[in-house]
Amino acid sequence: MLSDRHTSRRLLLVAAGMSLLGVAGCQGSQGADGGSATPGAEAAGAASDGPAAAPASAAPSVPSAPSASSVPQSAAPSPVSSAPASSAPGPAASGSPVAAPRPVAAAESKPVYELDAERRVVALTxxxxxxxxxxxxxLALLEQYRIRATFFLIGENAAVHPDLVREIAARGHHIANHTWTHPDLRNLSDARIRDELERTSDLLNKATGKPPTWFRAPGGDWSTASLKIAADLGMRNMAWSVDPRDWARPGTAVITDRILKDVRPGAIVLNHDGGGDRSQTVAALKKYLPVLIDSGYYFTAPPG
Structure with missing residues (x-):
């Protein structure tokens, strides 16, 4: 009788131990499914994607004069070459998650006015x-000359023409943020600035499956708040060094002459395809692009 009681007690202890092991095993396997993974596993997963940039901790001052940029370009671009359509981010599938932007460090939030002046490159924006x-x-002209450009899109225009947004991305061009309504950011509250930038980034992210990593203030009129908010949303700020003022429609010859006169290695050229009648800009592109190519310039887009 005593032996039977000892045997029953031993069986109960074994059963309890197996139950505890089963619970521990379930808890340890939940990390792979997005449950309660251990902090060490989360850190290892983050390390595999590379270190994220530190968030902007202080509002940078707006520079009063153009200065050279430290935009990295690891390899010389091929002459007049654009990224093939297959390398461009495709449109996000319906209902699929979009990529999350990474904050930009405060030191990288100041506007970039030019690329590497030591190389004969031009960035067309x-x-x-x-x-x-x-x-x-x-787009047809850029494809003809195999040029990759950066398109700074206005959110409300992109919302009306989402197929064009996807077409720009599919052709390998860089898509960037130019606010939702093209306001003067210096006159807006911080909340309004964030809404202008965030709505546009969200739309472009959903359309292409990739958040924009560059922002341009309308008219180049940055504010301290807009620089910081853009950095918080994962965007660096791009200005320009060559402005033919094509938006004023001064004439095709004037636009062409201004660009050819002012362009230099590392230049960022400003043109417009929206906001009014841009037939003069299109005609000027047909004239000055082959001239720059024949002069030995390469076209590139800043890294995304």
């Missing part, structure tokens, strides 16, 4: 689209 009248023609 196109503002205020997409526009159904002029954007397709600009």
């Amino acid at each position: 196109i503002d205020d689209g997409p526009d159904p009248r002029h954007t397709p023609t600009v």
